[in-house]
Amino acid sequence: MPPDSPQEIGRRIASFRRARRFTQTALAAASYVSYAMIRAIERGARRPSDEVLESIADALGVDVARLRTDPGGSERRVHQALPAISEAIAGYDLAFGLPKRRSDELAHEVAMAQKWRLAAQYGRIAAVMPGLLADAIRYMHAAPSAEQRYAAQLLASAARSADAVAYKHGAFDLSARLIDLMRWAAERADDPLMQATAAYVRAETFFAARAHAGGLMALERAIDASPPPGERRSAAVRGALHMRAAVIAARAQNAAAADTHLVQATHLSGQVAEGTYLGTAFGPESVRIHEVSVAVGLGRDYVEQALRAAAEWAPSPSLPSERRSGFYIELAKAQEWAGLPAEAFSSLRVARAVAPQHTREHPWTREIARNLLCFYRSDAEALTHFARWAGAV
Missing domain, CATH: 1.20.1050 (Glutathione S-transferase Yfyf (Class Pi); Chain A, domain 2)
Structure with missing residues (x-):
């Protein structure tokens, strides 16, 4: 898609600045950018470099992709x-x-x-x-x-x-x-907990290779080797392993194993507050998000289960952006399957607002956007713009 014009970038910066009740002088100080440059950027007279734009985004507390919608920098x-x-x-x-x-x-x-x-x-x-x-x-x-x-x-x-x-x-x-x-x-x-965390991350190699049965085996071995959940961190680490095992079991079409691991993750989430433990988010909300992941992983026959898990609920803003955007992308997939195109597009837009870079790079974003373009004619201009942004067309 064509790059954003300097005027568009300047308008977005000015809008976020005003929403945060910053003066141009305050934004210049917070972003370590000169006052003259901030004025020129907001007027559209100057295009900010990638480094300057990221400094401004950091000062405003927003993802840089909220200021610049083209893939760009x-x-x-x-x-x-x-x-x-x-x-x-x-x-x-x-x-x-x-x-x-x-x-x-x-x-x-x-x-x-x-x-x-x-x-x-x-x-x-x-x-x-x-x-x-x-x-x-x-x-x-x-x-x-x-x-x-x-x-x-x-x-x-x-x-x-x-x-x-x-x-x-x-x-x-x-x-x-x-x-x-x-x-x-x-x-x-x-550190056994760090080793268990490494096993959690290792599951990515099985997801990438679509070797889901092997990934489930590796995660179950890691669960058996992890420390017992006697204290908060060990409960969270083991719970995260169960959470990921449930998702990969669903991708392997092993519904029984997925349910077993989800039950264990739910039980362990009751022992800890929602938080980030050794770099991984875990707690009751994370498990609820993974209920949607599991249902979507099992396929179209489980779409009602996915929609029920997400019904009248949204992850709180305190959760990591990557996890929240993932929830909305997977919910969009379930909504597309259920014949709810307007809802699916709405979920994709929320995912983009939460974590633009993660949403744009997620393969399901492009897949869903392409499918919606074929069958959803309402709001066609906005959907076409979104699909171009995501690289779906």
Whole structure:
């Protein structure tokens, strides 16, 4: 689709700025952009660079894709970064000198990357990840023995954030290598909960290969090996494994196993508050979202089950954006199957508002949009625009 004009970008920035009761001076200070540039951008007299636009988006507290609807900078950054990420991890088992960042700086940037992953801001992750991974690997090898476990934890978290970028953009071979790195680091962290989390992420390789029966087996082994759910974090980690096992069992068309794991996940969600544990969201709302995932995974015969699970309910804004947008995409799939095109399109639009980058890269978004174009004529202009944005036409 054609790039947004400077005038369109400027109008969106001004709208969000006013909604947040910022003056142009306040926005300039918060985004570290000059007042003169903010004025010029809002007038449409200047097109902001990717870096400036991301700084403004951060100051406004919105995803950059809310300011710029064409794929633009985020996709370019991701595809430019993938070879550099691959290079950074090529010799992860070898020592290549000292890290450029101090350990506290490294920890801060790894935490920011995790925050961006949960918010589905893949362009921002891609921009920093090659250097961040390289330093995390160097720190892993150079850290004193007393810091080895900590260094391994940082490396595992960095690898997981990088994997989100690779997996969501279809770079499945790189994703598998990053997951291997995460598992390697998790073993050196000597932390059973981190190893269980690595097993949770490893399921992506089975989803990508459509090897759902094998993925179910791997997750069930990880559940058996995980620590008993005696405290909050262990209950959340095991519950997340059951949650993911339920989804992959559904994709394997094993309804009995899907139901068993969903029951276990529901039981464990009653022991913890909704939250993010070792980088994974888990709790009662996450399990309810996965009820929809399971029903959709089982296919058209379960569409009423999916609609019932989502009836008169919406995930709260406190949940990670990636998870919320995934819920609306899967709900849109169920609504399309049920012959509810207006509702399906509405759900896709909500998904886009919640996490534009995640929604645009989700293959079901393109599939649903293409199907709706064939059969849904109401609001045709808006649907056509959406389909172009998603790359469906």
